[in-house]
Amino acid sequence: MNSRYSKHVATILTFVFMAILYSGVLAKLVGDWWNDPNYSHGFLIPSISAYLIWERREFLHSTRAAPSVWGLPVLFASGILYIVGHITGELLTQRLSFVTMLAGLALTWRGKAQWRVLWAPILYLVFMIPLPYIVYDSIAFPLKLLATEVSITTLQHLGQTIYSEGNLIFLPDTTLEVADACSGIRSLISVLALSIIIAKYTQHDWPRRFLLVAFSIPVVLFANILRIVGTGLLAVKDPDLSTGFFHTFSGEIIFLAGILLLFGIAMLMAKRCRRKVHTDVSECSVEPIHNIDNGTGAGKWWPKWAAIGILLFTLLANFGATQVRATPLIRSLDLLPAHIGEFVLVGDSEMDSSVVENLGVDYYIMRVYRSPSGYDLWLYIGYFEEQKEGAMIHSPKHCYPGSGWSSLSSEIIKIKIPDSNNTIEINEYILAKNDAKELVYYWYQSRGRVVANEYLDRLYMLFDSLIKKRSDGALIRISGPADNVQKARKFQQQFINALYPVLWEFLPS
Numbered sequence: 001m002n003s004r005y006s007k008h009v010a011t012i013l014t015f016v017f018m019a020i021l022y023s024g025v026l027a028k029l030v031g032d033w034w035n036d037p038n039y040s041h042g043f044l045i046p047s048i049s050a051y052l053i054w055e056r057r058e059f060l061h062s063t064r065a066a067p068s069v070w071g072l073p074v075l076f077a078s079g080i081l082y083i084v085g086h087i088t089g090e091l092l093t094q095r096l097s098f099v100t101m102l103a104g105l106a107l108t109w110r111g112k113a114q115w116r117v118l119w120a121p122i123l124y125l126v127f128m129i130p131l132p133y134i135v136y137d138s139i140a141f142p143l144k145l146l147a148t149e150v151s152i153t154t155l156q157h158l159g160q161t162i163y164s165e166g167n168l169i170f171l172p173d174t175t176l177e178v179a180d181a182c183s184g185i186r187s188l189i190s191v192l193a194l195s196i197i198i199a200k201y202t203q204h205d206w207p208r209r210f211l212l213v214a215f216s217i218p219v220v221l222f223a224n225i226l227r228i229v230g231t232g233l234l235a236v237k238d239p240d241l242s243t244g245f246f247h248t249f250s251g252e253i254i255f256l257a258g259i260l261l262l263f264g265i266a267m268l269m270a271k272r273c274r275r276k277v278h279t280d281v282s283e284c285s286v287e288p289i290h291n292i293d294n295g296t297g298a299g300k301w302w303p304k305w306a307a308i309g310i311l312l313f314t315l316l317a318n319f320g321a322t323q324v325r326a327t328p329l330i331r332s333l334d335l336l337p338a339h340i341g342e343f344v345l346v347g348d349s350e351m352d353s354s355v356v357e358n359l360g361v362d363y364y365i366m367r368v369y370r371s372p373s374g375y376d377l378w379l380y381i382g383y384f385e386e387q388k389e390g391a392m393i394h395s396p397k398h399c400y401p402g403s404g405w406s407s408l409s410s411e412i413i414k415i416k417i418p419d420s421n422n423t424i425e426i427n428e429y430i431l432a433k434n435d436a437k438e439l440v441y442y443w444y445q446s447r448g449r450v451v452a453n454e455y456l457d458r459l460y461m462l463f464d465s466l467i468k469k470r471s472d473g474a475l476i477r478i479s480g481p482a483d484n485v486q487k488a489r490k491f492q493q494q495f496i497n498a499l500y501p502v503l504w505e506f507l508p509s
Helices: 003-035 037-043 045-055 057-062 071-088 091-128 133-157 185-202 206-237 244-277 302-321 353-359 396-402 454-467 485-503
Strands: 163-165 168-170 175-177 343-349 363-370 376-384 406-416 423-433 436-446 449-451 473-481
Touching: 003 037, 003 091, 003 302, 037 045, 037 091, 037 185, 045 057, 045 091, 045 185, 057 091, 071 091, 071 302, 071 454, 091 185, 091 302, 133 163, 133 168, 133 206, 175 206, 185 206, 185 244, 206 244, 343 485, 376 485, 396 406, 396 423, 396 436, 406 485, 423 449, 423 485, 436 454, 436 485, 449 454, 473 485
Parallel strands: none
Antiparallel strands: 163 168, 168 175, 343 363, 363 376, 376 473, 406 423, 423 436, 436 449, 436 473
């Protein structure tokens, strides 16, 4: 086959296979940038990455591409990552596989010499990928508590009568909530991505670049603490100033101030570096990249076709691995008893059809049960005959924060099952919203297993999809008011003890 013709065919096939694999993944990614203000900076990341490659165009043009076999293991691992992400419905895994797949293609097609300048711009694309909400919340919550504590201490030193509970700040005439926007997490990822670019163009050695990027974290925290303190001082004078346009506008100003502060630090570090040039030139100089074609196989064509083979394998293996069968309920959830232990059914409700469609759940119930002493709790059971992308169990840790609830504590506890020596592990989740508290217990009951950890449940689902061709599963959630946490624990755990044996009459094992 003519080498030029072969090259064109290989290029076309690579683009076609990549489009088949990742068009849906990228479309959802762009949708997240558009709909989620936390990640609107994602629109800029590919442009910055492309500019970083264009900036080294002379080196790329003057260095002969030498296809390398070293990219093939990266491509194979990326394909496995994609399949795992597709089976488990984990968008983060699929999106990361896109970045690593690009890295593998660059190394395979262009070789090690050009890889030296391509790897950083490609890996920079990681900043365009949103974190899973469970990871996002696990970072945001400690930051909110830290920002709240420091802000309260500062306001108290300024003579204000103020105290806090969790991420709630209580003032004489109003209550403020330190939301995600004030934790620093929203701006942290954007500032981290920007700090790398600032470090690249202002610092001339790697230690200073790493140091400047590390500075971005305390800078963001300081800026957001300043915003909370300012909002608190204004709320003391007029509670209306702590909400609305002024509050939103102050966030933009504080973000800009944080960027300017980081840029100022970069300029000071660069100035110190220039001063030391006279005494030690090597300290701030950059080692040049020599224009060397270190590939011995410029004429090799087979690594490119091997790369195409890996892409085709990923397509076929993904198709085979996702062919699971739907598994129905043993009995309809509507037949769940009206009496569970000492608790009596007092009402039920239905979700909006658009919510059901968004969740992709096949069967569900939402009921209110009441104890003899009058404690009401909610029972939700959502069952999926087969889990797939767009129809996957959603962790309550995704849903509650999105509804304005803030986490006060989260842990996995053990519950002993009556009349047996068995225990199960379930999640205990305590939340607050304004002046209300809620206690939530939940677990995943899927294919005969009871699992508390979401990611362990996904791992089991991956195994069962491949071996048993099953991915069915259920989320069981019990929730209720927790003005008195100990009382709420007592009633809800009593209900769980009575409910658990009954569930096996409905959920397939």
